[in-house]
Amino acid sequence: MDLLTNLDSFLNRPFISQITFFDLFSVGIILIIAIVAPTLIQKYIKRGLGDKLDHSNVELASTLIRYLIYIFAFLLILPFLHLDLSGLFVAGGIIALALAFAAQNIVSNFISGIFLMIERPIKTGDTVIIGSTWATVQTIQMMSTIVRGFDGIYIRIPNSKLFTSEITNLVINPARRFEYTIGIRYKDDAGKAIAIIRELIDKQPYALKSPGPSVYVDKLDDSSVNLMVRVWAPSLFWWGLRTELLWKIKVELEKNGIQIPFPQRELWFNNILKTDMKTVKAPPIKDIPYQEIEPQSKIGKPKPGETHDW
Missing domain, CATH: 3.30.70.100 (Alpha-Beta Plaits)
Structure with missing residues (x-):
């Protein structure tokens, strides 16, 4: 009895402010479970549903469960920290409203990732056309999807945009x-x-x-x-x-002597065209020796009544 009494006294002794050793022990247990549980659940999903679900959908389900476990663990830890949150309700409401506007794209991508997992229009390895992009699906994550274009470029597409885009799956049909x-x-x-x-x-x-x-x-x-x-x-x-x-x-x-033709045009005239070509002899051109032509600057201006015979 003395041992149990001493152990209870030790666990309930304040460590920091109102936080006792029992609180720290409880927080540690919750953290260990939050870290180990997602890994065990992921292995169970792969073994039990690996043949029924695509690899990308298994990863999406595992990620979703991991996030839910983290959120649940955080809510369990709060009481052991003895935090007085009453004074933060008003400020928390304003902050939550601001965060809601700031995080609407994040939430939209997250929810779209869940719907992609449920609907399964694409899976890892599929050749798809998303908008005008021809690519191969590499990874489907909770927030975005990674595809590789035919030119080798990797493209990250937010799940909200992917979910609302027109998707042509080129290999879903065998x-x-x-x-x-x-x-x-x-x-x-x-x-x-x-x-x-x-x-x-x-x-x-x-x-x-x-x-x-x-x-x-x-x-x-x-x-x-x-x-x-x-x-x-x-x-x-x-x-x-x-x-x-x-x-x-x-x-x-x-x-086998079969040729692929090229465009051809055949012109056919109903009447035979007749032409009458005459040879016209041009008149001789009088050559003027170069030395007989003198620049006007040497001759000067003509006098009134004076003419020059060139």
Whole structure:
């Protein structure tokens, strides 16, 4: 009993002002829990929901829970500090109002991050178009999203702006289609060209069979017969197949004597134009020797009635 009495007396002994050792011990326990708990919860989320949620959404959920734990721990610590906050209510209300205006963008970004986590329009690694920016999503955070443009530049987009922007996700669908318009000459065999292109597409390992490709005559243009080529490919290999196949089609068509034409214009006259060209002989030009022409400064001004024969 004496040991317990002494321990209770020690814990309730004032350390600083009204703060006792028990208060310090309680604050320490709360801080340790606030530091350790988010890590344990993050591991549990990754194990339990890692297969169901995207990595970026797991990170968002972990960050949100961490912030909530920090706020809850702060509220638990306040009573142990024995702070008299009654005098700060009026000033605190004014400060809170000022902070609300100053932090509205922060709150907006935070809430938008939560909605992005719930709606999940994008995830890490997706190729997207945000406004006029083509980029790959690198990280989705609570306040902002980091994307990398095709030129290698990293761009930070606030979540509030991202949430209200038009987002085109190029890889959310497992398959994606691309198309070409290929012109051939009128004298070339369009059926043969279509057969060559179809055979070439069938040899491509990433060209999907279902939905299958389509090749057909699309338009009779001024200088060419235009063939439309449409191919479906997995989203991950879409760009590589699109760039590689076009060059192979050009090479294969040229091997078979099918040329890609250039614009030409043929002029045709209904009546034969007749011209009557006459040779006109120009009159001889009298040459005046240089030495016979003297500067006027040497001759002087002509006298009245005097003329010069040049």
